[in-house]
Amino acid sequence: QVQLKESGPGLVQPSETLSLTCTVSGFSLTSYSVSWVRQPSGKGPEWMGRMWYDGDTAYNSALKSRLSISRDTSKNQVFLKMNSLQTDDTGTYYCTREGFAYWGQGTLVTVSS
Amino acid sequence: DIQMTQSPSFLSASVGDRVTINCKASQNINKYLDWYQQKLGEAPKLLIYNTNSLHTGIPSRFSGSGSGTDFTLTISSLQPEDVATYFCLQHNSGWTFGGGTKLELK
Numbered sequence: 001q002v003q004l005k006e007s008g009p010g011l012v013q014p015s016e017t018l019s020l021t022c023t024v025s026g027f028s029l030t031s032y033s034v035s036w037v038r039q040p041s042g043k044g045p046e047w048m049g050r051m052w053y054d055g056d057t058a059y060n061s062a063l064k065s066r067l068s069i070s071r072d073t074s075k076n077q078v079f080l081k082m083n084s085l086q087t088d089d090t091g092t093y094y095c096t097r098e099g100f101a102y103w104g105q106g107t108l109v110t111v112s113s
Numbered sequence: 114d115i116q117m118t119q120s121p122s123f124l125s126a127s128v129g130d131r132v133t134i135n136c137k138a139s140q141n142i143n144k145y146l147d148w149y150q151q152k153l154g155e156a157p158k159l160l161i162y163n164t165n166s167l168h169t170g171i172p173s174r175f176s177g178s179g180s181g182t183d184f185t186l187t188i189s190s191l192q193p194e195d196v197a198t199y200f201c202l203q204h205n206s207g208w209t210f211g212g213g214t215k216l217e218l219k
Contacts, residue, residue, distance in 0.1 A: 044213045100159060106156055
């Protein structure tokens, strides 16, 4: 069955870089796109960016200067890197398959010194 | 960028009530509007896609309507398990979520 799972550090220092991995199973990254979505506690989700099935990327214009999404199809993984983290980047980060019907469990990222 | 304004932010209703939640887009998004339910500590769950198509396994008491800029999620008869926060998502141009409606039992 379709599964996605996020992994990465739970705590990041201000001004540092966040690196997250989304490991997928049950589908191919060359057939389906994967998006990253984040959600501050008590607030609505925010679409961050997408790795298209053909390897192209799309980014939220508000995050584009800090964000990079890549993939390793041989490992069924999609990667997120975001630099210059600040406290308002704290929240739960999700990866979700094209169509947003399948989501990972989410990983909580706290930006704090 | 398209902005999504969701209302109300908070809603209190009784079991059996008909509940409506609204989303307004800052520009025409055609039919490309989805609805999600999120319970505490869980990922969002797709309920309705492309305005009015019920996702697999979702009870028929959930329905969606609208077009252009104004959309509505309706729960025809509220059940206790429907207590959650509801979000809309436009995917006509990029992807933008609404701010959410927290639904509780009266």
